[in-house]
Amino acid sequence: MLFLRTIPGAISLGLIWGVMAIGLYISYKILDFADLTVDGSICTGAVVCATLMNVGVPMPVALLIAVLAGCVCGLITGMFHTLMGIPPILSGILTQLALWSVNLKILGKAHESLNGDKVFLLVQQMNQWQTILIMLGIVAVLTGLLYWFFGTKIGSAIRATGCNERMARAQGINTKAAKVLGLAVSNGVVALSGALLCQYLSSADINMGRGAIVTGLAAVIIGLAVVSRISSNFAVRLIGVVVGAIIYFTVYQFIVNLGFDTDLLKLLSALLVALFLAIPYWKNKYYRKRPRCKEKTAQGGDSNVGQN
């Protein structure tokens, strides 16, 4: 019974983290770029939003600026990679580390509360059903926007870059610009998730992004496993990723309710994601079929954008 009562909370959290997972889907699946910036940019979204709201900036404006701040984070990682030739993972780690200081400076301290009586919170723990409704709306709008964006000429250029960089360059696509733009969009979405998360939790914390990439990856992998048999449509996949996040947090809540030592949850998450990542590899190894476009076709995914 206790578990049932926690379900709405798990769904709310799942929807908010689902936004983050959508952002991760863009970098990890579409761009084929394991972007560790997200641990920092989700926190940047939160601290920017919280700081602005506490000084009286209206919530929508704070949200927008938080998203832009996230875009800048992605831009920086992208430039580390494309202009300075730093490998993707290292570029992300560097930005993530730098962001820890930046976030601390923005927030001014390690932890800041948001008082729901003084500022308007779009989503809040006190009102789960309202939160779920609003988040459903946000996810729908975001999915629509991204479906449109990745169906345009520019969006398609980003997808082509992620799928086959040599081909993209041969077709006259500036793959460096495409990567930077893709990372900016991805981290903007991640920061949006952070900004919503800080409102939901009524606080921003300098450590709230730690391990975010693992949570996001878990959501992406679970979500794609769920929807990949249903449809390869891009929008369906994005929604699937959000469903993945909801499943993740529901299971998480269930495990917590079982009385599992919460200190070990990160260990469990990491092992779970490692296992999920290993499954396609093992499958390939033991059921090897005809050779395909390296590992990249496994991402598949985004192919139906632009149809209709």
Next chain:
Amino acid sequence: MSDKTKKTCAQSTENTQSMAGNIPMLSIENVTKIFHRGTVNEKVALNGIAMTLDEGDFVTVIGGNGAGKSTLLNAVAGVFAIDSGKVIIDGIDVTKMPEHKRASVVARVFQDPMIGTAASMNIEENLALAGMRGKRRTLSWNVNKKDKATYRELVASLELGLESRMNAKVELLSGGQRQALTLLMATLNKPKLLLLDEHTAALDPKTAAKVLALTEQITAANNQTTIMITHNMKDALTYGNKIVMMNEGEVIFTAQGEEKQKLTVSDLLTKFHELGDENDRILLS
């Protein structure tokens, strides 16, 4: 015959240059590329290559492994910066132009069918990507209705039955189908220069023949200036109006027009064997 063949590349390209009254479509001037310069692995991949192509020329390039054939195409396409020399396309010096910008005038088909297309995107989307080559990409919809009809017609002209699968992901196509599609994508915008890097080498003989026939059909219809690398000496003689033989980063023999038509596979083999000594010496050193 053998006297003629000893003519060096430099001489014959000078001849063609003086013969062409107007601006050549491609002019490669004294291009040198050295890989791993200053290390023990230093390799002179291109050694002062010069070559001129007039509009509509179809040049076949042959040569052994490591002769510099692919490097030459990559130098023209701008995959890397060359160490010295110039690449001039239709009168415009593109030597310093980055690869993606050069793509507006240079189109390529690679040996590996997997490289030419985006696997996780469908046929239409791949064609649309190619259709934007050299144009400014905007936030307009990637494949619009008008394009759809055009692409469908083009794909139908391949006669591979793909026109009913326009929304199929390219990863579902066979190597030959992908290569045919890549060829279509490469010629979609009528590039100034088409570079074919052993584009049939990874295909079975029957499919390879089909793709080659398609190549000839498209290049003839568009009066397409083309460079085709091939390992197949018969193909090198059958197709195109010029032939270039490369070795050790240098052009060692060229022939064109009637002279090329008279050549046989055994002529070419003889020339390769003449190189034998040199190659052995390099192996022993």
